[in-house]
């Protein structure tokens with residue numbers, strides 16, 4: 001139970017008066033990993049495993065956190081089975097783990113929802129949590145079974161640099177090896193994300209996209225669980241299917257979500273502050289992609305080593321791809337990553353979720369065997385990305 005005093009305002013953290021966006025914030029940010037995956041895939045099993053494992057960190061685990069953008073008129077929210085409503089609350093249960101011991105705590109809800117009084121976003125609720133408790137090393141957030149990480153990730157990621165006390169470390173998607181192919185091929189209405197509900201007249205050349213697709217396309221790590229329920233051939237088929245959607249996610253195979261190492265699998269991912277083509281890729285050619293999955297794919301666009309003019313040109317290409325003028329684009333980009341090699345010997349990194357992207361300085365020696373520059377896009381109908389925007393066609 002919480003013993004925190006709800007009357008006292010949250011402490012202000014490191015209010016230096018400097019509101020400029022700093023590349024090297026002085027406050028230590030608490031990394032958050034979002035754990036997503038379809039109903040019953042093994043998310044809670046994973047978190048329970050983590051709670052009992054030795055990791056030397058104080059981890060706040062939020063089970064079935066419901067986070068959504070926008071307003072939240074009512075609390076409690078109607079439990080409709082989807083979480084695309086206007087709720088921005090985090091359900092009460094919070095478990096804090098340290099040194100293999102865990103304790104249940106409750107997040108105090110003010111005015112029915114802790115975030116109302118702070119900011120109109122679920123991120124604020126977590127910031128408030130961090131500011132009250134102060135001493136977390138890490139936050140793990142389990143989203144309920146049918147969450148679209150495309151809505152959740154930018155809330156944390158965009159807050160980064162804006163003096164937020166938390167930063168997105170990565171997205172882990174737990175996949176049920178036994179049932180995933182069915183979810184991808186024959187999604188039920190509940191398995192369709194909201195945007196598919198809106199498509200009344202469905203374009204038959206664009207197969208239905210399920211929530212399972214979205215969870216895979218946004219994943220940095222895929223925990224391929226319930227492998228005790230499939231044979232080797234099925235497991236290989238599932239792996240191939242996942243890689244055809246997201247060629248850069250790292251796949252970790254588990255039974256009862258028992259990951260052999262927490263670091264790099266659930267903790268310390270740095271997925272938004274590093275670029276890795278992943279151990280699984282890239283063996284996909286620049287525009288070609290596998291047709292194993294008709295809905296989503298990964299493409300890999302190669303660029304040369306860039307001088308200043310080349311860098312501007314590439315920025316222009318990226319803007320044209322992600323923010324095309326005119327009507328709705330015939331494709332969707334869910335995730336963008338890139339590593340740019342510059343003629344002056346430095347590197348830049350691209351990170352993007354949906355329309356938002358960010359180019360930052362990369363470590364001087366990124367762990368890559370890439371010769372030139374590379375942009376990786378994960379999304380839908382990427383063969384329709386106009387090829388004249390691609391550098392290689394000029």
Ligand SMILES: Nc1nc2c(ncn2[C@@H]2O[C@H](COP(=O)(O)OP(=O)(O)OP(=O)(O)O)[C@@H](O)[C@H]2O)c(=O)[nH]1
Pocket residue numbers: 037038039040041042043044045046144145174225226227228229254255256257
């Ligand atoms: N056979 C088998 N069962 C598993 C495995 N992992 C988890 N389960 C079982 O599957 C059921 C669902 O697991 P959870 O961890 O609750 O799944 P979840 O993703 O948190 O489910 P929701 O919160 O409902 O979305 C439980 O009964 C688990 O014991 C596995 O690797 N193999």
Ligand SMILES: [Zn+2]
Pocket residue numbers: 043044045142
């Ligand atoms: Zn669960």
